[in-house]
Amino acid sequence: MSPQDLYASKRMTAADAAGLIRDGDTVVVPTGVGEPPALLHALSERRQSLNGVVVSQILPLRKYAYYDAGTVANVRHSAYFYGGASRPGGQEGWVDFVPNYFSELPLLIDRGLTPADVVVSMASPMDEHGYFSLSLAPDYTMAAVKKARVILLEVNPNVPFAFGDCHVHISQVSGLVESDEALFEVGLPKIGPVQEAIGKYVADLIDDGATLQIGYGGIPDAVVMQLQHKHDLGIHTEMIGDGILSLIESGAVNNSRKNFMSGKMVATFALGSRKLYRHLHRNPALEMHPVDFTNDPYIAARNDNLCAINATLQIDLLGQCGSESLGSTPYSGTGGQVDFVRAANRSKGGKAFIVLPSTAKDDTISRIVPTLTAGTHVTTGKNDINYVVTEYGVAQLRGKSAKQRAEALIAIAHPDFRAELREQARRIKLL
Template sequence: MNHLEHYTQKTCTAADAIALVRDGDTIIVPTGVGEPPALLTALSDQRRSLNGVVVSQILPLRKFDYFDETTLGHVRHSAYFFGGASRPGGQAGWIDFVPAYFSELPQLIERGLTPSDVVFSLASPMDEHGYFSLALAPDYTMAAVKKARVIVLEVNPNVPFAFGDCHVHISQVSALVESQDPLLEVGLPEIGPVQEAIGKYVADLIDDGSTLQIGYGGIPDAVVMQLKHKRDLGIHTEMIGDGILTLLEAGAVTNRKKTFMPGKMVATFGLGSQKLYRFMHRNPALEMHPVEFTNDPYIAARNDQLVAINATMQIDMLGQCGSESLGTRPYSGTGGQVDFVRAANRSRDGKAFIVLPSTAKGGSISRIVPTLTPGTHVTTSKNDINYVVTEYGVAQLRGKSAHQRCEALINIAHPDFRGELRDQARALKLR
């Protein structure tokens, strides 16, 4: 039987594909745009016929009907990282989460520490050799493909066929569902004067020839917008988005000076516009790889001058970053922040930046605090922190004493809070 005959034999409706799911199964779904809408809609429609099914995913983008507190016994969500669709349920306590470094999720799946019975994923059309590309998010999904009993792909002609380790053969697939809907687009975040000021401080410290990891958010994108005049930048990141595309179009990214995989951009998921998805299609300058490759600190650090740019919500006077919760209330997740902070610290001449506005709630509270709000989930530790940047400047903390760190952070806090912070630091014996 040839590839096309296999394809025809395995094609079915989304509703029929749900029959392959058994009670008690865990369904692995890729990051963001890689989630298959037709399959997850069908799962939502049929959820009451199932029992004890779990959907595990990082960063869901659509709030499907299975996000339903009243049907938790049938199908429930388990978050590797909270997004807009899952955050309300996480904060209310009826959506659970799995704490983990993004880079280590495949290992958890491979070792059976987190279940993987079924994979639901968007995929490109099949090529002449019988392969589909999971270009939008190979992340932990490729590890799940190797482990799962059932693999169902939602084939959409708008999904790019990318190069790298992101391919699934027709022989591995249990069922295929076809769809043609446009891929979900995620625009660039809004950039205001605070983000722009932070971006300038960071950009001034990025040298020509650096390799970049850029997180999602207004501040990282504000940095990107101020790098267009740089030369021979490289990309080794978890997310490729429109900001990176802007740098390519400006000629700032060439990947020529990379010391690991020169000439190639490397990422594990795409999140952006239709223009980005078209750019990803059969582009020899881009490779999409599983997250245990892109985010492994030992691998990423093989890039000299690796620059990691990530955001946090709160930082204490020792440099501990609360990037994923508001006190005890979960907001996002660990993701790849620590992976790339550690990678940049290991990289020759690498620089890890943690960025944040100096205040929150309309300037009424300081984000630089004596101690983190009780219950805050610590993301980047005091031992890993390097550069911290607000709109008031840069504090370089790595190698500094507790007293030196405290003074440096107070100096980049909002002026309205510096006196109070100094008093609190004295009470903590940090001044």
């Protein structure tokens, strides 16, 4: 049977595709824009006829009807990382959470430690050889494709066909749904003076020829805005967004000095504008790979001068970062922060930056604290921390004593809190 004949035989409605999901199945959904709306709406519509179905995903973008406290016995969301759609349910207790390092999710799936019975994903149109590209998020999805009983693709002409390890053959597919809905777009965040000041401190420490990993959020994007005058930058990251696209367009990124995969940008998911998604299409300078390749600290560290830029919510005077919860209240997840901090630490000439505003709630709360708020989920530990940057400066903590760390962090805290932090540090015998 030709690929085209196979395609025709597997084309169906979204409702029929959702009908292939059985009671007790775990449905794996890609990160962000890789989530297939027609298929997930169809699953939501039939949820009351199902029992014990689990939907597992990092960073959902749309609030589908299955996010429903009244039908969690039918279909329940299990978050690898909370997004705007899943966070309320997580905070209320009816959305589950699986702690993980982003880089290890394929391993967890491969070893059966987290199930993958069904995969649903956005996909590019099929090429003449019968291959689809899961270009928007191969992440852990490619590992799930190898394990799943059922693979359902939502084929959309707006999805780019990217190169890399992100392809699925028609012979692997159980059902195809066609749609032409515009892809979800996420613009660059608003940059204020605090973010701009932090961005400048970090940008000043990034040399020409460095390879970048840019995390998600306003401050990492503020760094990007101030790198456009740099030369010969490279990209090895988990997320490719419009900030990185702006560096490409300015000429700052050309990947020419990368010593690992020279000339190539590498990422595991895309999140940005239509312009970004078009840039991915058959671009020979870009490869999309599973997250156990992009985020593996050993692999990423093969890039010399790797600079990793990630944000946190709170940091204590030893350097422990709480990047995923507000006290015991869940907010996001570990994601790839620890993966790339460790990668940058291993990289020859690498630098790992953790960035945060010095305060929260209109300067009434210091984000630099003597000890993390009770219940805080520790993300980056004290043994991994390297550079910490606020709008008041840079603290380099790696290799420093506990006393030196406390002094360095107090020096970049908001001036209104420094005396209090110093007194509290004395009480806990750090000073």
